[in-house]
Amino acid sequence: LLTVKxxxxxxxADAIVHDALISAPIRALFPPDAVVIDxxxxxxxxxxxxxxxxxxxxxxxxxxGLKVVRLKGGDPLVFGRGxxxxxxxxxxxxxxxxxxxxxxxxxxAATALVPLTHRAVSRSCTYVEGHERALHRLxxxxxxxxxxxxxFFMGKAAARDIARxxxxxxxxxxxxxxxxxxxxxxxxxxxARTLGDxxxxxxxxxxxxxxxxxxxxxxxxxxxxxxxxxxxxxxxxPVSDLSGxxx
Amino acid sequence: LLTVKxxxxxxxADAIVHDALISAPIRALFPPDAVVIDxxxxxxxxxxxxxxxxxxxxxxxxxxGLKVVRLKGGDPLVFGRGxxxxxxxxxxxxxxxxxxxxxxxxxxAATALVPLTHRAVSRSCTYVEGHERALHRLxxxxxxxxxxxxxFFMGKAAARDIARxxxxxxxxxxxxxxxxxxxxxxxxxxxARTLGDxxxxxxxxxxxxxxxxxxxxxxxxxxxxxxxxxxxxxxxxPVSDLSGxxx
Numbered sequence: 001l002l003t004v005k006x007x008x009x010x011x012x013a014d015a016i017v018h019d020a021l022i023s024a025p026i027r028a029l030f031p032p033d034a035v036v037i038d039x040x041x042x043x044x045x046x047x048x049x050x051x052x053x054x055x056x057x058x059x060x061x062x063x064x065g066l067k068v069v070r071l072k073g074g075d076p077l078v079f080g081r082g083x084x085x086x087x088x089x090x091x092x093x094x095x096x097x098x099x100x101x102x103x104x105x106x107x108x109a110a111t112a113l114v115p116l117t118h119r120a121v122s123r124s125c126t127y128v129e130g131h132e133r134a135l136h137r138l139x140x141x142x143x144x145x146x147x148x149x150x151x152f153f154m155g156k157a158a159a160r161d162i163a164r165x166x167x168x169x170x171x172x173x174x175x176x177x178x179x180x181x182x183x184x185x186x187x188x189x190x191x192a193r194t195l196g197d198x199x200x201x202x203x204x205x206x207x208x209x210x211x212x213x214x215x216x217x218x219x220x221x222x223x224x225x226x227x228x229x230x231x232x233x234x235x236x237x238p239v240s241d242l243s244g245x246x247x
Numbered sequence: 248l249l250t251v252k253x254x255x256x257x258x259x260a261d262a263i264v265h266d267a268l269i270s271a272p273i274r275a276l277f278p279p280d281a282v283v284i285d286x287x288x289x290x291x292x293x294x295x296x297x298x299x300x301x302x303x304x305x306x307x308x309x310x311x312g313l314k315v316v317r318l319k320g321g322d323p324l325v326f327g328r329g330x331x332x333x334x335x336x337x338x339x340x341x342x343x344x345x346x347x348x349x350x351x352x353x354x355x356a357a358t359a360l361v362p363l364t365h366r367a368v369s370r371s372c373t374y375v376e377g378h379e380r381a382l383h384r385l386x387x388x389x390x391x392x393x394x395x396x397x398x399f400f401m402g403k404a405a406a407r408d409i410a411r412x413x414x415x416x417x418x419x420x421x422x423x424x425x426x427x428x429x430x431x432x433x434x435x436x437x438x439a440r441t442l443g444d445x446x447x448x449x450x451x452x453x454x455x456x457x458x459x460x461x462x463x464x465x466x467x468x469x470x471x472x473x474x475x476x477x478x479x480x481x482x483x484x485p486v487s488d489l490s491g492x493x494x
Binding site for chain 2: 081
């Protein structure tokens, strides 16, 4: 799902600074003589580099005269901190360009068959961060009143809290929630449950990978799309489980 | 900004049904012997084909045993009717796959330098349709209460109504609005104004092309990013005009 433009930049790069989420097939495209830095690992410590450390690395490589590609999973301007890095580079007088990517919401929607909008079903789509700290700051009442499709980035761990907060602010317990893990990878899993079910019983992670939570009426279309696709090609999406929608 | 996966499918296609928004450089990638149908033009009438007509064309081509690519600008599952077409095909027993694309919001954000989220500035992003009919159905109070970044797809023509409705429901008149026309094309224009200014004086279209409206505090970052980029490379973004933000 890399864009042609991003691929061309990778092929011409002297140095590539990438996230932990970059998959092996994409790493295989890196030029053999490029400096490759995994920002998901810091020195020998195994922890991720901080944003300040990444900014320093990018500035330092560019100052050495290298053409640097900063490669992120998803889109750099949707919870990707692309604008923070761009500002840090610009403040140092270093030229850059931003290349958009397939946001994990769009990628997950297409590979898991969960439309983000669908005429007469959902007419808006809201992206929020799905980790605990961000959820505490969210205006749940406004979100529920707005309706449409709600996408919680990295919301897997807080799936039960998300369901409970939505119900507390008036969402329909029958509204479906999909949790998509390892979106668009071979290890992708999709689970669809009602909000009431997740609030009562929680969500059991299927993998160690990242997980996106999508809530809204279009998730029920996923059920319809999925059943049709399974009939046409039973081996295409083997790990999806829709039993939680009771259909 | 085509993905590598989409490019591979285009190269292997027997037939391509595309929208009016597909640019000439992408059309140049079509296989020379492929059947090409422009769904933006119907027969000799010059009007767009209806969704039913497109569904019929897709089913008919697939029944003829052709490998068909349905090519859309943006992402098929964000106001793209991809799920409608997928359901129509599945109902006829025709197998398909969905390949995500760069949504026009993500494409416009990166090429116009308007982040959709930015830490401590905007923590959510809501996509809504920006045409008159959709705007009448929108819960403006909830949208304003939710805050974050608001993206109105195809909102150019209604920019003044959007600004007025937002102000009427309590949005800050100093909040910036960006209108991005022909996003990511050579003819791209970006104009940033405050909501108060657009509500009072309207928005003057710069081109005949489609226009996306982005409202929220990150648009002010655009100003900062843009000024820095102009200093570094004065010819990169010649048609942007930021004077409306008074900075």
